[in-house]
Amino acid sequence: MDNISTYSEQLLTFNNPFFFALILSFAIISVVILLFVRVVFPLQKKFVNETQRYLLERAELMALFANMDPDPLIRVDSAGNIIQTNEASRNIFPDIGIKGKKINEIVLSYNSLNNDSKIPIVERINNKIFSVIVRGDEKLGFNNIYLHDITQIKNYELVLESYKNKLKSFADKLDNEYEELKRSLSLELRDDIGQKLIVARLKLSDLGKYTTDEIQSDLEKIYQRLREISKNLKPAEVNNLGLKLSIQSLVQSISVNSKISGTFEFFGEDERLGSEIESCIYRVIQESLNNIIKHSKASEFSIQVEAGSNKVSIIVSDNGIGIPEEYFSLSGLNNSGTGLFGMKERIEKLNGTLKINSNSGEGTILIIQLPRRRLVDGQNKTSIS
16 A cells, blocks of 8 residues: 555656656647637638628629629529629519529520630520630629620621622622623724724715715714713713703613603702712713613603702602612622622712612612812812701
8 A cells, every 4th residue: 555655646746757748748738729619710700791791892892793794794692593693684584583583594505614614605585695714703603695796797797798799709700891892892893893984985985976065974883882882991081061051961872762751950050079079979860870770661851960068969769660789799790790889889989878768669869979079279178067
């Protein structure tokens, strides 16, 4: 018994290293626990609270900016359920707020979108074309789907492509018509003018057989024919006679040669408008009348020109069969020539407009408006309305 007491006293004394180490370890553990309870745990709790508050504020700020965004923005959870939308998306997709609505019901390509991809996917939604891109936030646990309406841009691209095709077709057609013009002019000079000159030369070589009046008549016909060809190539009459008399002469000539009854009315002051605009007006009317002769099957046509203070208005109308709808398509342009398209290009070059009213069997009305130009120091200047 005495031995046990002796061992206990020796074990529980500070002189025993084991007992001392045990007491020191207990003290250290107590201090560490106290440090965690009083310092670390409060700091950790504060950090978590600050982090949650930061994420909440960030989410609220993102929601505020999303709602202000003019483009549609849709927020979804990891399962693809729609959890938030902005006003723009609600205006475009009225049923987007239905509970349980899935994003792939609206954006069909959502499952194939990559959060890390910076290249958007183009998708047609509700008859509109959108650029769609996804941005994810792992900390907040949701994805934002950004939609940008590019319908107008895509439509412009289609229109531009259509005009490129028409322009190419128009250029090809011009080349063909230029070659046709050279061929027809060559035939006119060789078969018509050339033959008449040969006949005149034969008559001149035998003056005893033919009278002077007969020879003069032949030469006059040759001269008039050359004038007609020259006038078609370049309307010199506009520079010499002025716009009103030139158009009047053109209408009378067309009426006589085509047997189509034509009328011409001119309103406003008959004063010079400048060679560029006068040539454009004359050419447009000339091309319109050529179309009437070739295609309209009309019995009557009328030309009205109004020279106002700020613009010149031209109305060309006929009572023919009208213009078929397919003429305005690319295939129609390829098959029908460049008449109206060429007129439109000529008019728009001078900042003018061309409107066409045509119904099958009810004739055609062309309404052309060109900004009035005035001569200043020998140069054409556009009048400011």
